Amino acid sequence: MKEEQIFSIKETAEQTGISEDTIRYYEKIALLPRADRKDNGHRVYRQENINTIRLIACLKKTGMPLEEIRPFLVVSADADPAEYPELVEHLRSHRENIISQIASLQQVVDFIDIKLEEGRYQRDCSDESQAGVSEKTMGELKPKPVSTVEMSYFSVSAKAGNSSSSAR
Amino acid sequence: MKEEQIFSIKETAEQTGISEDTIRYYEKIALLPRADRKDNGHRVYRQENINTIRLIACLKKTGMPLEEIRPFLVVSADADPAEYPELVEHLRSHRENIISQIASLQQVVDFIDIKLEEGRYQRDCSDESQAGVSEKTMGELKPKPVSTVEMSYFSVSAKAGNSSSSAR
């Protein structure tokens, strides 16, 4: 089984959720290495490459700019972590960032849960269409409802866009 | 103590990490409500408003576009969750998104940890400058090192930007 399956750019785009144009763009800016070509010049992708693209998609989803994604790929490529202490430092600091981002996100989840809870007992008379906040896909709702990080977003006032006409 | 403390736009920018320009910009696009003005026309901000801006910053940090942030502020503003079932749906689906984003991020953290571990025993001879991955700001490192979500990024191949000269 030396025959590793290969994919066209179209198939790759379908599998990764990243458009063909974008994949080519990533290659152009050298975020991705130049893909191998068939004799006719068409790009070919292997599982390896698809994984890389998936990693990019994953990091991107979290709001990381492409330039910050770059070092990740270098690391994942050669599996050569500690050789460049600079890179290791980079990794550590990114780890920090991500952890704090997770905390941010968790805060937002808590915020939503509170809002959803509020709504829950505030009505409980109307139709129950699709109720049930916490028993859905995630079985990992934290036991404590509010995260440690102060959660000050509560007394937020917005009402944006409706300042009495004088805005403009 | 009816005297609630107020802040200038400069102070607000300092407190939230969002620049004055950006705060004004948010007001312009009605992401933020029009801030009250002093007699001289200068904007004033109260704790409430600062919290809103902090919430925006928090959501932004997670990669959420401003247009998606908008509905969050509406909710946080009036504390009127269940009144608009559409909005509740919005909240739920965002909650889902965020949960999956957390999972993504956790995967990346795991990925980094593995890379860092690799490096750790691969060297362990050089200087220990700032070693110690897990005993820093976060005391909540998950017990299991790899998350449930397959973690396929491992066999990634990148080496971007060094395709033998022919690229471009």
Place this chain on the structure above:
DNA sequence: CTATAACTTGGAGTCGACTCCAAGTCAAGG
């Protein structure tokens, strides 16, 4: 009375990340 500093506004410019387009190549089908 004037200069400085902290703001105001409207609008133009920038930058990252695509997204679209035109023109060309190649392989297979009718």
Place this chain on the structure above:
DNA sequence: CCTTGACTTGGAGTCGACTCCAAGTTATAG
């Protein structure tokens, strides 16, 4: 042989989110 379709390239255009600028106002300090 001509068309169709899946690709190629280079480059232009778009869009979101700022970021910067110029001109004007107001308050305080010298």
